[in-house]
Amino acid sequence: MYKKGDFHIHSTASDGEFNPEEIIKISKERKVDIISITDHNTTKSIEEAIYYGEKYKIKVIPGVEISTRYKGSKVHILGYFRSDMYKKNSFKRYLKLIKNHNIKKLKNSLKGIININIGSNRLSTVSGIKLLKLFDALVVLAHPVSIDKKYVDEIMKLDFDGIEAKHYRNKLEDTEYFINKAIENNMFYTAGSDFHNTNPKDLKHGIIGDVFLNSEEI
Template sequence: MYTKGDFHIHSTESDGELKPGELVLLAKERRVDIIALTDHDTINGNKQAVKVGEIFGVKVIPGIELSTRYKGNKVHILGYFTDDNYTNDELKMILSNLRKKKFKACQQHFKGQLSFKSEGGKISTAAGIELLHYFNAKVVLAHPTRLKREVFENVINLNFDGIEARYYRNKPGEEEYFINIAKEKNIVYTAGSDFHRLSKEDLKHGTLGQIYLEDEEIEDFLKILI
């Protein structure tokens, strides 16, 4: 059984300071035995992280943090892959097109199977969830504390598999509130430091392993990834 899990971490593949493999070593040093790499809008670092994790005894869940929009609001969603789609070239191509705002090209590629509706230069939240589900990822609403409460109360009704209830910048009482929402909706809750860099001046994000799930909480999360 795993004892400490941080499921929201960034590497040099997006805007983080450490390489994917270096994150694994930092997790090992801090006795975090299970992590997820969730770089912004890319899956490129996962292969290295998984490989280094296997060598050093740290379980790595390959993931992504996708930038979406919901009625004009920035909404980030976390995808956790249940199979080897984190190496999928088709998904890499789609993500590249999304970063370049080529939504029509994505639509044409899938011949209308997926919507790729966009808002303000980003894929809509509902379309982003649908995309990640298509590639067998489970989808968690990232840092709900950063959403206006009325936006959160609406967006959480989309087809999420979980909510990041434990987060570095939660306000007093929010963790319990978000966990209760997860229980009401029969979805999982996760924890993430949103680690980007080791600098103590980085007040926007937590440090790796600072925020985490424990034992049975981790097991409940892993059940949806099987």
């Protein structure tokens, strides 16, 4: 049984400062035994992280964080893959299009498969959820505490499987609120430090294990 899990971690593949091996070593030092690498719009670090995770006996769940928009408001969504569908070249191509804000080309590429909604050439939250589910991911609303308050309740009613109820930026009452929301909506909840670096001046992101699920929650 796993004892301590942090499911929101960024590597050098996106905007993190540590490579997968360094992330695994930090996780080991901080007694975190299950993690997910969730880089922005890329899965490049996953295989290396899994390799070092096996070496140091840390479970690595393949993940990704995708940037979307809901009524013009920024919404990040996390995908946790249940199979190796994330390895598909088509998925990597789609992520690159999202990263480059080429949503019109993404829409054309997925024509007849899923309907992609466009807003200011950004991927809509609904379309992002559909895309991740197409590639066998469980989809989680990332750091809801950061979402525009006038939209957060309606966003949580979209087709999410879970909510990142525990996040580094939360106050205690935020965590309690989002855990209750997850339970009310029959969703699971996750925890994430949103690790990018070890800079103490970075108040937006924690260090691996600052925020975590315990063994009972996992």
